[in-house]
Amino acid sequence: MSLWLYFWLLLKGSLFSMSGLGNVPSVHADLTARGWATERQFAEALAVGQVAPGPNGLWVISLGYLTAGGRGAGLALLAITLPPLLVLAVERLYRRVRHHPAVEGFVRGLGLAAVGIFFWVLLGLLRTAGLTPRSLLITLAALGLGATRRVPAIVILALAALAGVIVR
Numbered sequence: 001m002s003l004w005l006y007f008w009l010l011l012k013g014s015l016f017s018m019s020g021l022g023n024v025p026s027v028h029a030d031l032t033a034r035g036w037a038t039e040r041q042f043a044e045a046l047a048v049g050q051v052a053p054g055p056n057g058l059w060v061i062s063l064g065y066l067t068a069g070g071r072g073a074g075l076a077l078l079a080i081t082l083p084p085l086l087v088l089a090v091e092r093l094y095r096r097v098r099h100h101p102a103v104e105g106f107v108r109g110l111g112l113a114a115v116g117i118f119f120w121v122l123l124g125l126l127r128t129a130g131l132t133p134r135s136l137l138i139t140l141a142a143l144g145l146g147a148t149r150r151v152p153a154i155v156i157l158a159l160a161a162l163a164g165v166i167v168r
Contacts (some may be wrong), residue, residue: 001036003071010060010079020049020056027060031067041066134167 009030013023022120023041024046031037045066049059064076097103129135142160145151 001034001068003068003075006036006068006072007075007079008127010064010076011082014057014060014080014083021046021059023057023060027063031063037067046118135164138163138167 010023013026013030016026024042026106028042030038032039034043041063045059045063048062049056052058052062057083060076060080061073064072066072068075079083098107100129126135126139138160142156142164145156145159146153
């Protein structure tokens, strides 16, 4: 087992996940394909991660220990710690250069790109769910409420779900 590659696979799983258990599919596919972890080791690591206090993402440290001993646990700890530290470093850099015109333009463009992706995904969801006048009306009402920024997102989701059930 290449410890360097092992670390990079765990880091990749951590970088491209958004929650504590979001890296399970990536890490599972990478490590089991190489024969570096078994299904039993994954089950045990996930069980330890669920019963142990703290964030769910710490299951990776258990997996590291089960698959590569103390060095594996240390590499797993490093792999799940680096992404948040990277975010902090980027945020610190951003504080220093945020008023530069190029950075302001980049952030504005990034915001527009995010809005464009949101609408593209929304259209895809509406298309696969079957675009009906009722679903379009619920979507537009939810977007209108969201645009006011006065109604919390969870309330908008609850109202949209209720409307979907009622107008079914």
